[in-house]
Amino acid sequence: MSNTKTARSTSATLARSWPVSPSRETWPMLSKSALLSLLGGLTLLASLPMRAEVDGPQLYRQHCAKCHAEDGRANTLRGWLYFAQNLSQAKWQDNNSDNDILDAIQEGPGAMPSYADKLSEAEQLALVKAVRGLRKP
Numbered sequence: 497m498s499n500t501k502t503a504r505s506t507s508a509t510l511a512r513s514w515p516v517s518p519s520r521e522t523w524p525m526l527s528k529s530a531l532l533s534l535l536g537g538l539t540l541l542a543s544l545p546m547r548a549e550v551d552g553p554q555l556y557r558q559h560c561a562k563c564h565a566e567d568g569r570a571n572t573l574r575g576w577l578y579f580a581q582n583l584s585q586a587k588w589q590d591n592n593s594d595n596d597i598l599d600a601i602q603e604g605p606g607a608m609p610s611y612a613d614k615l616s617e618a619e620q621l622a623l624v625k626a627v628r629g630l631r632k633p
């Protein structure tokens with residue numbers, strides 16, 4: 497009985513002081529350590545892409561070669577089935593900008609899957625370069 501009363505009055509006090517006390521007392525203490533861990537997290541995050549080597553050709557073999565073939569010619573079974581683009585064609589390379597290639601990776605035209613959520617931006621850009629490297633004279 498008295499417990500309930502105490503609880504009730506405590507929450508009443510809390511409710512009354514809520515707009516003031518958390519910002520004045522709890523916040524500064526929280527924010528110091530929160531800021532520090534945030535800083536640490538950000539530093540770690542920022543350094544991750546630099547540390548993890550992004551290997552474009554390796555990513556290409558892993559994600560793209562099953563349809564477009566290791567050399568880009570798309571002469572694989574899946575390439576045939578899905579009408580995958582021959583990425584080694586000089587004419588195709590000339591007609592498509594880096595941005596076009598990035599768009600394809602992110603959106604996945606036709607039967608191609610989208611990689612917007614599967615690969616980081618650094619990985620997508622490395623793949624653009626890898627696709628450029630497939631060009632045949």
Ligand code: HEC
Pocket residue numbers: 556559560561562563564574578579580581583592596597600601605606607608609611623627
């Ligand atoms: C499931 C098979 C498949 C996989 C895996 C795949 N693609 Fe494709 N890709 C296709 C098909 C099919 C097309 C042609 C789509 C169309 O134009 O209708 C295509 C088209 C493209 C194009 C050309 C788009 C254009 O406008 O000419 C690029 C560039 C490309 N793919 C790059 C990649 C890269 C890079 C990867 C790996 C991250 C990849 N693809 C993975 C099937 C695939």
